Amino acid sequence: MITAIVLINTDVDRIPEIAESIAAIDGVSEVYSVTGAHNLIALVRVARHDDLADVIPGRISKVPGVAATETHISFRTYSQHDLEAAFAIGLEE
Secondary structure, eight states: EEEEEEEEEGGGGGGHHHHHHHHSTTEEEEEEEEESSSSSSEEEEEESHHHHHHHTTGGGGSSSSEEEEEEOSSSSSOOOHHHHHHHHOOOOO
């Protein structure tokens, strides 16, 4: 599995709609609205390097309102989190 972190600059007035459009793209596992120099960060997980071209410049960059992207490809993962379990802390009955 290849993971890419995509920093995205968008039309600020449309961040929620743009984020939802990006999140619906196959290969995009998560989209975060963030502070700082970029408006959104998307995590892309694909089987092959060639698939990155289909997802990032082929789909994400073409979402209306996306002005620019900057992609960082992960070499190695040092920790894995069970996000569902992390967010469920304290919700047990």
